[in-house]
Amino acid sequence: MILIDDNYRRRMRVLIITLFAACVMLVLHTTGTSLFLYWTINWFDLLVHGIGGFVIGAFLFFFFAQRPLLFAVSSFIAITCWELFEVFIIRIPAEGIPYVTDTASDILIGVAGVATARLLLRRL
Numbered sequence: 724m725i726l727i728d729d730n731y732r733r734r735m736r737v738l739i740i741t742l743f744a745a746c747v748m749l750v751l752h753t754t755g756t757s758l759f760l761y762w763t764i765n766w767f768d769l770l771v772h773g774i775g776g777f778v779i780g781a782f783l784f785f786f787f788a789q790r791p792l793l794f795a796v797s798s799f800i801a802i803t804c805w806e807l808f809e810v811f812i813i814r815i816p817a818e819g820i821p822y823v824t825d826t827a828s829d830i831l832i833g834v835a836g837v838a839t840a841r842l843l844l845r846r847l
Contacts, residue, residue: 734785736847741781748774772829776802776836783837784844794841802833 751771754760760767779801780794787794806826 733847737781737785737788737844740844741778741785744774744778744781748778768825769828769832772832773836773839775805776833777840778836779833780837780840781844784840788845791841798837799834802830802837805833806830 748771751767751774755767755771761771776798780798783794783797783801787797806829809829810822810826
């Protein structure tokens with residue numbers, strides 16, 4: 724007989740929430756790209772970045788729940804790397820918004836998503 728302790732159950736709940744949030748982000752991104760929502764709805768990009776920050780936070784919480792400093796540093800690095808990739812590789816400027824403003828707001832919203840994930844998931 725396999726005994727399942729509370730820590731295992733907690734980690735599985737975190738993993739399920741992470742996968743669900745990633746699926747929501749995938750659906751929103753796919754819909755937003757195909758229906759041009761990123762370009763027609765001003766706040767749509769921020770919504771997807773916020774959920775993306777939540778996904779990053781939840782994923783890293785799965786590994787670093789007991790190490791808050793490592794969690795915070797890893798989250799910030801992941802969000803910053805994505806933004807650098809978006810600016811320098813994908814080169815998708817928001818219409819009418821300079822790169823600096825768009826990138827700064829995306830990073831702030833991503834950090835808010837990470838913080839939300841940390842606050843919600845530590846209560847499980």
